[in-house]
Amino acid sequence: MDIKAYIESGILELYVAGKLSEDENLEINKLLQQHPKLLQEVLEIESAVIKLTAAASPNAKGFEDIKNRITANETKVVELQPRKTNWISYTGWAASILLATGLFWSLNQKTELEQEIQTVDIENRYLEIQIEAAKTDLATTKNLLDVIRDKDIISVPLGGQGNFASSFAKVYWNKSNNTIYLDAEGLPEAPEGKVWQVWSLTLNPLTPTSLGTIDDFNTDDNKIFTIINANESQAFGITLEPEGGSESPTMEQLHTLGVVDVSPS
Amino acid sequence: MELELLVKQFQNKNHLAFEKLYGMYSKSIHGVVYNIIKDTAIADEIMQDVFIKAWNKSETYSSKKGRFFTWILNIARNAAIDKTRSKAFKQKKQNLSADYFVDIIASHDNLDNSTDAIGIKKFVTELGDKCKAVIELLYFKGFTQKEASEELQMPIGTIKTRNRNCIQQLRDMVL
Numbered sequence: 542m543d544i545k546a547y548i549e550s551g552i553l554e555l556y557v558a559g560k561l562s563e564d565e566n567l568e569i570n571k572l573l574q575q576h577p578k579l580l581q582e583v584l585e586i587e588s589a590v591i592k593l594t595a596a597a598s599p600n601a602k603g604f605e606d607i608k609n610r611i612t613a614n615e616t617k618v619v620e621l622q623p624r625k626t627n628w629i630s631y632t633g634w635a636a637s638i639l640l641a642t643g644l645f646w647s648l649n650q651k652t653e654l655e656q657e658i659q660t661v662d663i664e665n666r667y668l669e670i671q672i673e674a675a676k677t678d679l680a681t682t683k684n685l686l687d688v689i690r691d692k693d694i695i696s697v698p699l700g701g702q703g704n705f706a707s708s709f710a711k712v713y714w715n716k717s718n719n720t721i722y723l724d725a726e727g728l729p730e731a732p733e734g735k736v737w738q739v740w741s742l743t744l745n746p747l748t749p750t751s752l753g754t755i756d757d758f759n760t761d762d763n764k765i766f767t768i769i770n771a772n773e774s775q776a777f778g779i780t781l782e783p784e785g786g787s788e789s790p791t792m793e794q795l796h797t798l799g800v801v802d803v804s805p806s
Numbered sequence: 807m808e809l810e811l812l813v814k815q816f817q818n819k820n821h822l823a824f825e826k827l828y829g830m831y832s833k834s835i836h837g838v839v840y841n842i843i844k845d846t847a848i849a850d851e852i853m854q855d856v857f858i859k860a861w862n863k864s865e866t867y868s869s870k871k872g873r874f875f876t877w878i879l880n881i882a883r884n885a886a887i888d889k890t891r892s893k894a895f896k897q898k899k900q901n902l903s904a905d906y907f908v909d910i911i912a913s914h915d916n917l918d919n920s921t922d923a924i925g926i927k928k929f930v931t932e933l934g935d936k937c938k939a940v941i942e943l944l945y946f947k948g949f950t951q952k953e954a955s956e957e958l959q960m961p962i963g964t965i966k967t968r969n970r971n972c973i974q975q976l977r978d979m980v981l
Contacts, residue, residue, distance in 0.1 A: 551970030597837030
């Protein structure tokens with residue numbers, strides 16, 4: 542082909558201007574590779590056009606702005622990848638938080654159950670003590686019942702006297718072991734500074750003998766008191782005396798009195 | 807060939823290659839865009855967009871389809887012309903100056919005194935009116951040979967040879 546004529550046609554200038562058809566472009570590209578002279582021509586045309594067009598620019602900006610824009614874009618793209626893996630790590634975190642919560646919960650449950658067991662243990666021990674106490678109470682009561690049922694026992698009811706008609710008491714006297722059991726449930730509590738005093742009496746002449754004071758009257762539960770009595774008593778009386786007791790009974794404070802019924806013996 | 811390697815690296819998203827190509831062509835692209843837009847700030851913006859677009863779509867370029875400079879030149883002209891067709895731009899620039907590239911170059915005070923600049927100024931001032939018009943339409947405005955022949959009322963063949971002569975003059979002065 543006539544290279545010179547081809548160059549002179551002006552097609553290469555249009556090639557650089559970018560105004561040829563796709564087919565023409567492909568054709569020229571082939572020719573450029575075969576004919577270095579054509580290529581040289583194109584390079585010179587391009588170079589001249591670049592200089593001319595550059596001269597029309599008042600001031601082109603530097604690369605910095607562009608660089609910032611493409612690096613910003615690339616940073617965004619790079620960011621996507623950790624985001625992907627982030628899902629895995631988020632799931633991991635969620636799982637471990639769930640696990641930790643679960644563990645914490647079961648630990649809490651365990652501690653609570655242990656505390657419950659402890660409480661139940663304490664309750665059990667308390668109940669055992671109560672049962673023990675009830676057993677003791679029962680034993681004491683049986684004992685009392687045995688005493689009262691003894692055929693040798695003398696039962697002496699003490700009736701309310703004067704102003705104290707509502708008071709009453711009962712004495713169970715076992716002569717064989719010189720013991721009286723005083724059931725004083727019918728007496729009111731002893732007021733502050735006062736104390737109940739039990740007397741054994743002989744009637745002709747009237748001679749009182751103190752059987753002692755009941756110091757624990759107010760605190761005693763069943764109000765049954767065991768008292769030693771070796772006297773040949775004909776009657777029993779109970780008076781309210783100043784704390785510590787009196788030598789002789791204060792008759793105005795005689796609450797109850799009962800005469801021993803000697804007829805059966 | 808060095809340019810081919812550079813373009814390949816550019817297509818592989820090599821920043822350095824991009825920067826080199828930008829250094830080679832940015833002023834020309836800016837000149838073409840500015841010649842259409844006649845507004846420095848908007849021209850700056852469009853030129854940057856053009857290079858970013860080239861960067862993002864670098865894989866669509868093939869040397870079989872033409873020169874790399876021509877490829878960017880096409881993107882730039884299209885972007886600039888699209889801009890002039892936008893409503894906002896039309897309202898803003900109702901009376902665009904009718905200056906040709908030659909007027910811009912001739913009126914430049916800030917053209918440095920390099921041999922290129924002197925050569926181009928000389929070229930521009932000595933250039934015949936028909937040369938000015940052909941170069942304006944083909945390189946700056948992106949007219950096809952046929953469109954240019956209609957615009958200038960010249961046979962297609964004449965456009966081609968006249969352009970060849972005009973570019974030859976330019977080469978004589980700047981190369």
